[in-house]
Amino acid sequence: MVSRIILQKAGTVLVATDDESVAALAAIKDGTEVYAEIVRARNTRQHRLFFSLASIVADAMDLTVDTIRKDALIKLDYTDTRVDVDGRIQLEPKSMNFVTGMKQDEFDAFMSKAVNLMATWIPCNREDLMQRYNELAADKRYEGMRRR
Helix, strand or coil: CCCCCCEEEECCEEEECCHHHHHHHHCCCCCCCCCCCCCCCCCHHHHHHHHHHHHHHHHHHCCCHHHHHHHHHHHCCCEEEEECCCCCEEEEECCCCCCCCCCHHHHHHHHHHHHHHHHCCCCCCHHHHHHHHHHHHHCHHHCCCCCC
């Protein structure tokens, strides 16, 4: 059985934080040894804010959010390289996955640059975009949710 669950540190133990994680732990018999890789959670609120900002820009440019995400990652040099079958080097945008993608410090740096970059992509002044971004940042819907 391979599961990815969310745990929160409470003293010296890890505690399940949602129904899916509780169910996964309950399925393991007491005394059973399991292997775990500890990966600190990234700021989910910041992650959702990035996609909200990308959505504003995508709507203004009549593009998809995924196009905005990929272009921002590539233009800001958050890329991995691979060699294609013809021997050419290709840039691939880095993953933003919580577990296997960017770590929090790398995402912080990316986010700061991405806001400035995206502000140059749409026909409005940066202050207007930043005001809308700050409104989103203050929105309580972006707090606390780990899974949908």
